[in-house]
Amino acid sequence: VTTQPTRGVHMSTITTVIRTGGDWTTGLFDICSDKRVCVCGALCSPCLECNLARHYGECPCFPLLPGSSLALRVGAREKYKIRGTLCDDWMAVNCCWPFAVCQVARELKRRATTPIYEIN
Secondary structure (H helix, E strand, C coil), X not given: CCCCCCCCCCCCCEEEECCCCCCCCCCCCCHHHCHHHHHHHHHHHHHHHHHXXXXXXXXXXXXXXXXXXXXXXXXXXXXXXXXXXXXXXXXXXXXXXXXXXXXXXXXXXXXXXXXXXXXX
């Protein structure tokens, strides 16, 4: 403890717990589970991927580089401790790229906006 609370002051701590682990919350082809992501992915998947890169703190032009889609997907999987392998990610990105981008966008949207608040 570096500082002591003053007399008469009640301090409380708020801990944010973000759900991690398990499988992807939506399947690769569950495009209709989020209409907005579906429309963005269908009309302009590169724009959606640039937005994902920006959210992860990368340059919005990052998706223009070869291999960036795989890096973003692996990064999301590791950040949220989602089960899977590098081979699974490679197959999703290289065989079903628009669906893979939409799945990462849905995952980010679901996991980043559903924190569980706990007051100690």
